[in-house]
Structure formats: structure tokens, C-alpha cells
Amino acid sequence: MINQTQEPKIQHHVAVLAFPFGTHAAPLLSIVRRLAAAVPPNNTTVFSFFNTCHSNSSIFSSAAPNDNIKPYNVSDGVPEGYQFQGKPQEKIELFVKAAPQSFREAFDVAVRETGKEVTCLLTDAFFWFAADMAQEMRVPWLSFWTAGPTSLSAHLYTDLIRSTLTLPDANYGPPSNAKQKLEFIPGLSKVEVQDLPEGIVFGNLDSIFPSMLHQMGQVLPRATLVFINSFEELDTTITQDLKSKLKKFLNVGPLNLASPPPPSADVNGCIPWLEKQKASSVAYISFGSVMVPPPEELVAIAEALQGSGVPFIWSLRENSWTHLPKGFVEERAKKLQQGMVVSWAPQTEILSHGAVGVFVTHCGWNSLLESIEGGVPMICRPSFGDQRLNARMVQDGWEIGVGLEEGGGEVTFTRDAVLKSLDLVLNQERGKRMRERIKALNQLAKQAVGPKGSSADNFKTLFDDITSPPVQTHRHD
Known part of the structure; x- marks a missing residue:
């Protein structure tokens, strides 16, 4: 007999898409572990963590296992027998080109193993293609920017920056107005053109990284929410401006204060x-x-x-x-x-x-x-x-x-x-x-990560967006 008064279990399958280079995957896993730890016993939320084999091996090796987080390996995008040409960011370019298909193939494996359709995409912000992917799957897209609010603002304003400044004739050198301050962007009045990341107004604007970040800046306003490892009080002007540009913008850090990692071994005294x-x-x-x-x-x-x-x-x-x-x-x-x-x-x-x-x-x-x-x-x-x-x-x-x-x-x-x-x-x-x-x-x-602090409240909002019904799911044929 079924107890009619018992609350039905809420099932959610969160697909987590990690960027396997630099210090991107580890902070994403850190926030996923915190989210998984907050899931109540009567909730069967599972997190499938999609990442390359090499990166998964690195970040999961030192972490305690978690029953509702499972790593899945995706292709690094390097074709069999491929001869590297020594180009800058060659590995990144190969991975990114293959990533949309690699992730979709891995989704099928995770859905078969868990018996749950994907109900939410939680991704590194670099993956601009997640906007279309989430729309096709009819699920929320939650995007994690692993750096700070200033750089996120710069990427969101790339088109305005390019149209306002005089760009160099060649795509590589800094513009002639390198010392000009970005006073036309809220919160960036102290920032000079020469401080901007490569690929916004100088560097090879057509290479993989600038193209990826430019597309990211254009599609992030479509995300259900964007969250970062920072706290609102660090820069209230930029925070308020980003809230006005994005559907939902959440500071949920500093992660190390919100959820302190275990002490590192002091092998050198x-x-x-x-x-x-x-x-x-x-x-x-x-x-x-x-x-x-x-x-x-x-x-x-x-x-x-x-x-x-x-x-x-x-x-x-x-x-x-x-x-x-x-x-x-x-x-x-x-x-x-x-x-x-x-x-x-x-x-x-x-x-x-x-x-x-x-x-x-x-x-x-x-x-x-x-x-x-x-x-x-x-x-x-x-x-x-x-x-x-x-x-x-x-x-x-x-x-x-x-x-x-x-x-x-x-x-x-x-x-x-x-x-x-x-x-x-x-x-x-x-x-x-x-x-x-x-x-x-x-x-x-x-204070931000403490009880009733801004980051603590924002983390609850993030958690609720992942685990609260109703959720529309995409059927795999």
C-alpha cells in the first residue's frame, strides 16, 4: 500500500559541464559538492559531472566520494593519430570544437545509467553553446563565471567597448588609446584599455579564445542565472549593473569561506x-x-x-x-x-x-x-x-x-x-x-557567507533554482 500522505520524491538530474583547462573545473566541482551536500534526504537530485578524463582524474582524486555526484568522461577532441602543430591554445581549440557533440553523447550515457532525464544544465560560462542546448532540451541554464565581476563586465560590454574605442589596424597590438579609462562602463572608471583581457580590443580577435568569450558575452543574458565566486560587497556598482543586464546574477562566494576545504598538507614545513x-x-x-x-x-x-x-x-x-x-x-x-x-x-x-x-x-x-x-x-x-x-x-x-x-x-x-x-x-x-x-x-x-549574509542568501536562490519544481524535461529518442 502507498502512503497517500507521504510527499512524493522530487527527482532532478543536473548535467554539469566543466571546462578542463586552467583552474576552472575544480571551483565548479567545489560548488557542486556544496549543492549536493545541501540536498535533503527526501530529494533524489543527482549531479552528472562531465569533464575530460585527465581533468576528472585530477580533481576527483583528492576529494571524498559523494553518492549523488558522478563523473563522466568526455572526449578531449583530439582525433586519433593527430599530430600537434604547436599552435597556441591548440588543445583548447580541439576540445571546444568537439564539445557540443561530446557532451550530448555523454548525456545519453548518464541518462541511461541514472534513469533520469536531464532537468538542468549547470555549466562553465565559457560554454556559450549551452544557451541553445538548454533551449532545445527545455531546461534551465545556470552559468558559472569562475573569475571576478570586473572581467565578466568587460566581456558583456565587448561590443560597446569595440564600438567606442579606436581599434588597432592589426588585430595584435594595443590600441593607440591604451591609457584611456573605461568611464563609460559602470564600475570600470579606474580601468584602462591596456588592462583589458586579450581578445576584447587587442590580440588575435579571430582566434578561439576571443571568439568564445565574445559569443559568451552575447548569450549570457539568455541564461536563467549567472553566478560567480565573489561577494556583492566587494564591488556594489558592478554588481548592480550586472543585475540589470542579466536575468539573475548571484555572488555566492568566497567559496573557501563558505565551505572551507580540508587543510593542505604542509610537506615543506x-x-x-x-x-x-x-x-x-x-x-x-x-x-x-x-x-x-x-x-x-x-x-x-x-x-x-x-x-x-x-x-x-x-x-x-x-x-x-x-x-x-x-x-x-x-x-x-x-x-x-x-x-x-x-x-x-x-x-x-x-x-x-x-x-x-x-x-x-x-x-x-x-x-x-x-x-x-x-x-x-x-x-x-x-x-x-x-x-x-x-x-x-x-x-x-x-x-x-x-x-x-x-x-x-x-x-x-x-x-x-x-x-x-x-x-x-x-x-x-x-x-x-x-x-x-x-x-x-x-x-x-x-559576513556575506555567514547566516543571512548576501552570499548565503544567493546560494539558497541557486539551490532552489536547481531543485525546485516544476521542471520541464527533454525526452531522449
Whole structure:
């Protein structure tokens, strides 16, 4: 007999589409794990996580299994017997060209295995084709932008930026008005043309990445909602403008504060070493997992550290140690006197330690958030993508750090520039004000993810959009 008073189980099958390059798939999995953990016992929501085999192996290997999240491998788009030609972003181009068909084929497998039709698309924002896919399937499209609000705004306004500015004759060099500020875009009045990511007004505008991001900016207003790993209070002007341009725009971060990951293994003894240092005295140096400054800049950093006597932890891949001055690693890392050079460091834990006074960074979005979470001002050396935009906002928008070239132009490390920046942040009154401002942002971030905070409320909205009926489903023939 069926208990007529019992609530029927609500069944949802969320197809999660990950971008398998850079630091995209891991934050998406992080938010999916949080969503899955919030599902009540009487709800049979399942999440099928579609990603390449290589990326799935990497991000699922260190994570605890979850009964309602299952990874599915999709093709990397590389044809059998293909000979790589050494072109920039060749792997990305092959993957993206094959992605719509690859994902559809994987959907069929997941539907057969789960017995549930796909009821929602949750995707990396890069996948502009998800707009048509969701429309064909008659399901909501929830899009995750893994970077910050400033860069998202720049991509949404690409057509306006291009029509307003004088573009270079060739598609590669920066425009003649590189120093012009984007005062015609809400919240971007401090941003200069030269700060924009490649592919908006300079770079090869017809290559895969610019084309992908341009199409993304055009179709994101069709998404049921767009959500990002940030908090509304960081930039209320941009937040309000994005809310006016998108059907629904949600800040649900910082994710590390909302759902703290387990502590990283401190294999090189960074934290015990920090315990012996004075408060706000240590420089932490790291440039992420993708780019490393050229050898001459690594030498400049080392010489500045030697000259300043500032205690430091420098996370640098071991294959780059050969570029450092002779004896630099041995003299410091092995004797643990002034500082340590390590091949890997627990960044979140280091930036949260009271001994750290400055973060020398490439200004990637995740690193920027971790600096705010730790209350540590930054010295920015951006390389590509959204990093220049982030650096501009750090220096001139939020005033929580400094760039190496305050007057603009080529941003490179020199011994004198690093010495000047270290002294400014660690010893001068301006550095003290930066520390006060970033600690205030730290408190706002904690409030945002706390009870009744803006990010907590936005996460509930995101969860409700995924798990609340009614849901129209697409039938697979």
C-alpha cells in the first residue's frame, strides 16, 4: 500500500559541464559538492559531472566520494593519430570544437545509467553553446563565471567597448588609446584599455579564445542565472549593473569561506617556520600553476629579497630554481634563516597566518580572493587574461595592493621595483592603510557567507533554482 500522505520524491538530474583547462573545473566541482551536500534526504537530485578524463582524474582524486555526484568522461577532441602543430591554445581549440557533440553523447550515457532525464544544465560560462542546448532540451541554464565581476563586465560590454574605442589596424597590438579609462562602463572608471583581457580590443580577435568569450558575452543574458565566486560587497556598482543586464546574477562566494576545504598538507614545513616570524613581516611569493615570470625577473626578485632582508616563503616550481642566483636556494631554504624556496606551499593556510604581511602574486582571481580571505595586501605582477584587470582593481579600485608600474606600461620585475614595493607595503603608511582596507573587506566577505549574509542568501536562490519544481524535461529518442 502507498502512503497517500507521504510527499512524493522530487527527482532532478543536473548535467554539469566543466571546462578542463586552467583552474576552472575544480571551483565548479567545489560548488557542486556544496549543492549536493545541501540536498535533503527526501530529494533524489543527482549531479552528472562531465569533464575530460585527465581533468576528472585530477580533481576527483583528492576529494571524498559523494553518492549523488558522478563523473563522466568526455572526449578531449583530439582525433586519433593527430599530430600537434604547436599552435597556441591548440588543445583548447580541439576540445571546444568537439564539445557540443561530446557532451550530448555523454548525456545519453548518464541518462541511461541514472534513469533520469536531464532537468538542468549547470555549466562553465565559457560554454556559450549551452544557451541553445538548454533551449532545445527545455531546461534551465545556470552559468558559472569562475573569475571576478570586473572581467565578466568587460566581456558583456565587448561590443560597446569595440564600438567606442579606436581599434588597432592589426588585430595584435594595443590600441593607440591604451591609457584611456573605461568611464563609460559602470564600475570600470579606474580601468584602462591596456588592462583589458586579450581578445576584447587587442590580440588575435579571430582566434578561439576571443571568439568564445565574445559569443559568451552575447548569450549570457539568455541564461536563467549567472553566478560567480565573489561577494556583492566587494564591488556594489558592478554588481548592480550586472543585475540589470542579466536575468539573475548571484555572488555566492568566497567559496573557501563558505565551505572551507580540508587543510593542505604542509610537506615543506612552512607553517612551523612562520610561527617563528614577527607579525605581518613575511613576504609570500607565488605566481600560480600556469605562468612563471621570465628568468631575469626571477633573478630580480631574488636580488631584492637578498637586499631587503625581508623574510619570505617563495613557492616556485623546482624546474625554475636553476634561474635563481647561485647559492640562493641553499643559503636560505636549507638553513631556514631569511626564508625558504619550496616547490609547493599550502597557500590558503600561509595567507591566513598572522606573520604574512604581503603577497607577491600574478593576481589570478582565486589568489586574489585568498589574499582577501587572509587579509594580506598584494604586490601584483599580472601576465594574461583577467589578471591585469584584477591588478588594476587591487591598486586603484579597492586600494588593497600595488602594481609594479603605477604609471602604466610594461609590468616587469626589476630589483629596484620589488625593493620599493616591499618597503611600501610592509613599512610605509600607505601599506598600513592597504592592510586596514583588506581586513575590512575580509570582514565583509565573512559576513556575506555567514547566516543571512548576501552570499548565503544567493546560494539558497541557486539551490532552489536547481531543485525546485516544476521542471520541464527533454525526452531522449
